Amino acid sequence: MNHRLLPPRAILPCLLLFLLLIWAAIAMSFSEYSTLAMVSPLAGPTPTCPAPPAGCPQSRVYGYQPQRYDMRPTFNKAANNTLGSSGPTYSPINRFLPPNTIQENVSDWRPIPHIILRGVAWQEAHWLQFANSVGDADNTYACTLVSSDCGYGLMQITSCMNNGCGWFTPIRASGELTYNLGTGTNFLIQKWNAAPFIGDNDHTSAEQWYYAVTAYNGWSSSNDPNNSAFDPRRPPYGEGNYTNFGYPYQERVWGLMAHPEIAQAGSRWLWRPIRVAAVPRGIFGLGSGWQPPSRTPKPVFHLLQDIRVTSGVGPSIVLRNTTTQTLAVDVVFYNANHTFNRRWLDSSSNPPWYRWPYIRLNANSSRTLAVANIFPGENFAGYARISASEGIEIALRPPSYPNKVFLPLVLNNHGGNCSERVYDGGFELFL
Numbered sequence: 001m002n003h004r005l006l007p008p009r010a011i012l013p014c015l016l017l018f019l020l021l022i023w024a025a026i027a028m029s030f031s032e033y034s035t036l037a038m039v040s041p042l043a044g045p046t047p048t049c050p051a052p053p054a055g056c057p058q059s060r061v062y063g064y065q066p067q068r069y070d071m072r073p074t075f076n077k078a079a080n081n082t083l084g085s086s087g088p089t090y091s092p093i094n095r096f097l098p099p100n101t102i103q104e105n106v107s108d109w110r111p112i113p114h115i116i117l118r119g120v121a122w123q124e125a126h127w128l129q130f131a132n133s134v135g136d137a138d139n140t141y142a143c144t145l146v147s148s149d150c151g152y153g154l155m156q157i158t159s160c161m162n163n164g165c166g167w168f169t170p171i172r173a174s175g176e177l178t179y180n181l182g183t184g185t186n187f188l189i190q191k192w193n194a195a196p197f198i199g200d201n202d203h204t205s206a207e208q209w210y211y212a213v214t215a216y217n218g219w220s221s222s223n224d225p226n227n228s229a230f231d232p233r234r235p236p237y238g239e240g241n242y243t244n245f246g247y248p249y250q251e252r253v254w255g256l257m258a259h260p261e262i263a264q265a266g267s268r269w270l271w272r273p274i275r276v277a278a279v280p281r282g283i284f285g286l287g288s289g290w291q292p293p294s295r296t297p298k299p300v301f302h303l304l305q306d307i308r309v310t311s312g313v314g315p316s317i318v319l320r321n322t323t324t325q326t327l328a329v330d331v332v333f334y335n336a337n338h339t340f341n342r343r344w345l346d347s348s349s350n351p352p353w354y355r356w357p358y359i360r361l362n363a364n365s366s367r368t369l370a371v372a373n374i375f376p377g378e379n380f381a382g383y384a385r386i387s388a389s390e391g392i393e394i395a396l397r398p399p400s401y402p403n404k405v406f407l408p409l410v411l412n413n414h415g416g417n418c419s420e421r422v423y424d425g426g427f428e429l430f431l
Contacts, residue, residue: 004066031224049143049274056150057162060143061175065130067139068270069263074178075117078185080108087182088168091202097295106189106203113206113249117185118271119253120216122261124156124184129177129401144174153177155184184216191215194286198279199298199390206257206276211292217249224290225251225281225357232281232345236332240340254278277301277387282328282358297327302386307333307371309380313399314372318385320393321361327389329359331369335382344374345431362391368397 042324049060077083081090092103106112121127126134130153131140144153151158152174161170167186172179192203195211202208214223221227225248234245237255247255257276260269277299279292287293308317321327345354361367371380386394 005028015241016029026362027413029174033419038399047143052144053148053150054147056152057169058145058152058174060146061130061171062143063175063177064141065128065136065138066177067263068127069268071127071177072270074181075114076122078178079106079112079114079117079179081106081111082108083178084177085181085199086176088179088186090182090186091189093189095203095360096198097201101201110204112185112188112203113209114353115257115271115274115276116188116206116209116213116253117181120184120213121154121181122256122270123249123253124151125154126261127154128132129153129180155180155187157183157187159187167384188216190211191219197220197294197295199296205298206274207278210254210279210299211296213253214248214250223248223250224284226284226290232354233343235340235343251278264343275301278330280328280358280359280389282326282330282356282360283389286326293325295370297323297325299387300390302388303382304386304394304396307380307383307396309372309375309378311379312372312377314375314380315368315399316371316397317369317386318366318395318397319359319361319369319388322365322393324363325393326363327361327392329361329386329388329392329394331359331384332365333371333374333380333382333384335380341380341382342374344369 007044035185043184046062049062052060076283078087090106090167090419093106095102095104102315125131127135127144128134128138130140131145132142132143136142142147146152147156148159149158152337154177155179157173160163161169161173164170168183169179174180188209192209192212195215198208198210199205200208211219217223226232227248230246230248233249235242236258237247237254238259242255254276255275257271260273263270279299283292283296285289285292304317307409319329319330333341333344335341346356346359347353347403348355359367359369371384388394
C-alpha cells in the first residue's frame, strides 16, 4: 500500500486545526469543572460536635435538618408503622377494655392519629433533630439537639438512651431524624398500654390519647390540670392571652393540634388545624389523689350557637348526667368573631373569686348554668364550646321572661282558614 505524505503547505493548516481542537477540549473541561464546583463543592471534613450536657449518655451527631414542611410524610409513616428499617420495631398496642383486651400492631389501616405525633413533636423540639436550640432554622447542617435533661432530638428521647432497653439503638436515635421519631412513637405506644382507659380504648381515636400524651411528659401531679400552679381561668392553649399562663403538657399539645405552626418557607401550615375534645378537668381527682379513674368516658364536643346576654338576661345551659358515675364538663365561651372570651367557673364571694376549677356532675344528676351569671353587667353575643364526658346531655334553654311577649307571633286570619306568621327580621323582646 502506498503512503503519500502531505505536501508541506498542507501540514501547517492541519496542525493549527489540531491545536485548536485541543484548546477547545481543555476549555470545555475547565468550564464543566467550574460549574460542578459551584453546584457541589468539594466535601470538607465533618465537624466535631461539642459534647452533650454532663451525664448525657450518647454523643451528638452532625447531620442535616431538612425543611420541616418536607417532613410531613415522615410523620405519616411513623403513625402508620411503615418506617421499616428507618425506625425501631413497635410494640403491640392494647385494644378493647378488660376483660376482652387484646394486642394488635399499629398499621396503615389502624394508625395512630397523625395529628398526635405532629403535636407532640412540635411541643418537644419544634420538629428539629439537628440544631442548637428550638429557635434555629431548618434546611441546614448542625449537631443533634440535646436538652439540659438529656433529651435527644426531635422527640426528646431521654429514657433508655444508655442501653436502648433492648428494643432500640441509642446512637441512631441521636443521629437519625426518622429513627428518633419512630423511637418516640413507640414510647407513646408504651405509655398508651400503661395509662388509664379512655372510651373504648381505640388507638385510632385522637381523643383517647389524652392520658398517653400526658404520660409522655410525665405521669405526675405536675400535669394535673387542677394543680394550683395553673390558673383555672386560663384560656385554651393557643387562644386569647395564653402566653400569660402556665399549662400542663397535654393541654399544650391539644392547643397545638388546633392551632398549627407555620413552616418557615412559604408560610404554609405544617398540619391542618384539628380541634380534639379534651378530657374535662373535673375527671382528674376522681381516682387516687390527683389521678383520674381507671376508666374515663370518651370526651366529646358540644357547640351551643347564638348565645346572647343583654342587660343581665340570657339563656341557661342545662346539663344532665345520664350515667351512674361522676362525670365532668368544661364550658368555654367565644365571641362572635371566634375569639376566646372566658371559661365558666362557679363564682365565689371571696378570693380567688371562683369556687372550683371545674364542673362535676354526680351520677344521674342535673345542673343548670345561668349564662348571665358570668357576664354580670355585660352584654355578650357569641357561642359556647363544651368538652364533656360522653353520657352527659346538654341543652340551651331560652331565658324566662314573666309578663313579656316575643316575636314572631302568630295572628289569626279571621278572613280565611289559616294563620299568618308575622316576621320582623329577628327575634326581639318587647317589654
